Amino acid sequence: MPRIGILIDTLQGSVPASFQEKLSAYVKEFPEVIVCFKEDDLNSSDAISRINRYVESEGFDRVVILGGSPKDYEISFQKLKLSLPLNPYLFSVANIREQALWISSDEEMALERAKIIISKAIHTVNSTKPIPTQSLTLNPEVLILGGGLIGISIALDLAHAGIRVFIIEKEDRLGGKAQKVFKWLEEKIDEVEKNPKITVLTQARLKRVVGHLGRFEATIECPDRKEITLAASAMVVSTGYASYRERKGIYAHKRVVAIEEMEKIMAEASGPSLLKEGKKIEMVTYLLDEVNEDIKIDSISAIRQSLILQDLLGCQVAVLCKDIKVSSNGMERLYRRAREKGVLFFKYDDPPRLSIVDGQIEVDLKDTSPIQKKERWPVSILSDLVVIGESFGPIPEAEELSKVLKIHLGPRGYFMEDNPQLLRVRSNRKGIFIAGACRFPQEASEALIEARAVSQEIITLLSKGTYPYDLAVAEVDPKKCALCYTCPRLCPHSAITIEKYGDRNVYTTPMTNKEMKWGAAKVDPASCYGCGICVAECPAKAITLQHLTSEQIYAQMNLGE
């Protein structure tokens, strides 16, 4: 029979002494309970050593704490780094404060509740087996997919921290879209190429990934069709975005350019005026927000460009948008400066109409800025150049990559759904991180902060060299597994694969007496979060969670048989 020690946490007086007395009288009714002590602040860091002393002197092998929220205690007990006298799963907490004392209208009800909670907690420790802890070696090796601004930035961060980095880039050189925008990127690319810790594979494609956190094996197809396999502990997806704006009808006119092209035209201009085909450009109209209303990159580029055009290149600029997006540091100031310099801003609801008038483009719109009716007029701008916004979207390879990496795509085809619990940079798989525009296009300065947050996550993961995990996770009984493929499809963390493993899954065919090995679902314990989704779905009931069995759940319902 288990020997249970009860520790009553006095919780700085928030549980009245008389109530504690009644509880201690109650627990003594259980035959397994051998002792009951009162202690202060059992969720503090020195509590472990005090519990340790009790375990030694009294010789109990299971502990139930009567106190506050189990979250407070479990967090300090079940985490693997503390040396515990007992396996952390042989502790249980009865929350007699929040769940009994504080939510009951009178003490009698509180006592009744507390008794039920305590008996459940005693049942839990009685029925749990110790759960061992294991650890996984993590080599400091990281694979980065995409060598644009974000990939480069993460690679340099990690290399400085002593991590070996491989960058897989599909183009023939690093830099991606950002090389047109940021001149300083050249220096960074140079730095990457000279860094001995970083290996760059250009014109390369990720073909296959097997394994889990700490043991990813990626097969890369190189330009000469040769395949190489790289091992990595973690992976970063920073493949950026695609901009594909269809240029049909008037949008194909030579006087209509995209913001990105405008950047180039301006870079080539040598003041004091902007020339196109030898003619001076006087009127430039920016037409924003036709697509991608929720991406602020265009607004910001348009304001920046308009200031230069208006101030240095002698143009008159008009910016047409639905909402001017200034939610970025310093942008409101820049927006005001642009207005002071004479840039005109118009807001529209109905899309402006474009037409060709004598080789120029006329833009007609109804301005919706809140001015009074009598001051209002339809606006018609005869422009030498119309600059249109980008159309941002996921890269064409996104779907294929998501299948190779077994990570989710969001509803718009970018990587990962928008779930706050992922803290932006995590993916559904342990060890794979998402950074930058492949999750969602954003301003470079913000994306760089995100990149650094990814570096931080990876350093935290790899710094110790090992990844400790306990086996309080889903486990498949291969004998029961019918290979229905339900769980690998359902596992949100892609932690389940079908493998041939162990001798447990050997079948002898009666006719030939031949031994056949069957595959069975296998959960990678280091990648499993222990959510139990597969346990509940498995039609053969082949999967269990060791620390929360069905029997324990029924006991918690407290309904009897």
Added chain:
Amino acid sequence: MTEFNPKIVAFCCDQSGYPAADMAGALKRKLPKEVEIVRVPCAGRIETIYLIKALERGADGVLIFACYEDNCQFLRGNLRVKGRLSYAHRMMERVGLEKERLEICHLATNQGVRLAEILHQKVEQLKKLGPNPVRQKK
């Protein structure tokens, strides 16, 4: 005759329902008398059979406190349990149990007040429905 106190089994996801129940306590919100809290790591752990068994063993109402859609720590757990719930509803319909006895409620970690409110509303609703007929037969 004593007053009918409906017995509710409340499955609480460890990411939302359970901390919310703790918060309800911390804010000194009173909960109905006969509520059994069952703590699960994720609402996705709750099997259909648990829902049915809870009713079969005499619970007047069963509630699942899960995270909001798009906010599940395990990404899809709350969606999975929703599917199982509608399966359980179909079974209940066949044996003539009211749908209202089994419900999913979405909560966030910090919605202790709301959890208490939902439980009280449920108690009122169940009082009107009367005891679980399965229990009466026993």
Added chain:
Amino acid sequence: MTLTKDVLIIGGGISGITVAMELAQLGIHSAIVEKETSLGGLSASFCCKASESCNKCFACVVDKRISELSRYPEISVLTQTEVIGVKGEDGRYSVTLKKRKERFDLRASAIVIATGIDPFNASQKVEYGYGRYKNVITAKELDEMLRFKGLLSRPSDGRPPKTIAFFQCVGSRDESIGNLYCSQVCCAYALRLIKTIRHQYPEVEATFLYMDIQPAGTSFQEFLSSCREDKKIHLIRSLPSKVYHSPLSDKLRVRFIDPEKEEVVEASFDLIVLSVGMVLSKGTQSLTETFGLSLTEDGFIAPPSSHKGLFIAGACSGPKDIDRSILHSKSTAFVVHQFLRGRA
């Protein structure tokens, strides 16, 4: 009494907590200094803003982080403590702290300032009548009402409001009060509040008066269209000029230009919610003087010019929502770690 830690973190809001937790996972010991009695700061006062599904306000993430903090023995928390002075430089700092009447020193190699922001003091916008009219409240007050009381009511009579107006850009993008910057979060914040109120109280009608809608996050477009589809949410591009109180009906009358009718109109509401912008938190300015840091044009802390052991995390470096504060704090933790490694 003198304490020694690797890192001193000033401010125990979500940013300070995140920096401390990130560093703790790397085995770096830190102390969080918080002037209030509990951790969490401004971010811990927010309610969940989900409607049918999560609207990505990140308030739940804050609550989870705070409850996880006790997991780390590497972090010590000093509440009700303030920074009095600092000595030393270049990675060898001795900071004098004051807890109630007791003064003590703390030695640290690096200091992270994460003092966050305060909501703009809405009474500066005299024309909106905040402080004079009971039913003109700030979005933060509405948020706390929903979080702690769990119900929507008018401060004047405790009755549920039927019509609510949200005024955007109160204290943001406004040169007249000296804040020529966008607070970046209030559009999404107010719209989420509207969504959650509309979900819980379907009879309430909400009017959103704005200048430009600023996007926030990956699923903002879908979120915004769901707001536009809702017939009882009116998005009007117009900032109101003045609020009057009708004592008889206890309603608030608002004057603004209606872009549909293209003329000045007056509408009356039961409750007015001001989406107040962000300003650097009180006391941070004197802190920047203590540490010899400068402020940006917009009045937030400018990034220190060189890495001598002083770091900035979170919204005190410029307006940020919870999401971006967490990311920024993680990136700061990375830089702090690199700095400490370089010294070791």
